[in-house]
Amino acid sequence: MMGKIWKERQDLIKDYPDETLTLSNALIMPGQESAEVKVAEFSETEASLLLRKLDVMVPDRGNELVATMVAEEADSIITLARMVKDNTKDTFRGVLGAGGNLDISWLRAKMVGSANFLNKDGTSSCGVYGGTSGGVLTWLHTETSTGSKTIIPAQTMNQYAGLIYIGAIDPVEVPKVDAIQWTIATIPAPAQTLSFDIRKDFSDNDLPITRFEKPVVIGPEKLQKVDLHWYITGDDKFKPIAFVVAKAEVLTL
Secondary structure (H helix, E strand, O other): OOOHHHHHOHHHOOOEOOEEEEEOOOEOOOOOOOEEEEEOOEOHHHHHHHHHHHHHHOOOOOOHHHHHHHHHOHHHHHHHHHHHHHHHOOOEOHHHOOOOOEEEEEOOHHHOOOOOOOOOOOOOOOOHHHOOOOOOOOOOEEEOOOEEEEEEEEEEOOOOEEEEEEEEEOOOOOOOEEEEEEEEOOEEOOOEEOOOOOOOOOEOOEOOEEEEEEEEEEOOOOEEEEEEEEOOOEEEOOEEEEEEEEEHHHOOO
C-alpha cells in the first residue's frame, strides 16, 4: 500500500534532460534570490525509484505532517539527486544499487564529520557539536550555557554527495533551541525561528516539528556550517529532517 508521497507526486515521474536550472524555490546561496545549478539527465525509472524510496522512508501512517512536508518538496529532492548525478555520472537505483549507484538516506549524526559525506577534507573534531570526526552517533546533546552553538562545524561536502534540509524535529519534552542559521560558502544566511513551542501541549504523542522557510540545498563540494540558538540549558535532541544523496558504497553502517 503506497502512501501520501507516492500518491500525490506522480507528476514528478518523468524523464528529465541534462540542463542548467535556475532555482528560486530553495536556499542554495545566501543573498541570492535564485541560483543556477547544473543537473544531469534523470530517467522516468530513476524518478520512480526515488519517489518510491521517499514514500517508504517517510510513511504518512507514521507522521502525516512530515510526509506532507517531504511530498511538497519532492521536486527539490529530485533536483538534488540530479546535482549529485552530474558529478558522479552514476544511475540512481535506490536500495537496488551497489558500488557507485546513487541512493538516498536520512541524514544521520554519524555522517556529520565523515569524509564520505560532510567532511571531505578530513578535518578533525567536525562531528555533531564538534565531536570526533565521523564518531558521533547521536543527535542528543546536553548544553550548560545559552547562546549560539555550532551543531555542524564548517565542513565541505564530498564531491559525490549532496544534502537537503526541509525541517526538524526535537523529540524531548521541552526543546531548548529556538533558532537556526546556515552559513554556506562562508556567507551567513538570516537566522530562522524554530517554532517548536507552537503546539497544544508537551507529551509523548505531540512531537515538536518545524518546517524551514525554504529547503536548504547543500550541493557537492559546498562548504556549510549550521548554528543553533539555545535559549535554555539542558538535554536537547534537535534532529534535522534532512536527506543525503550519495553513492551506495558509502551508505553503510
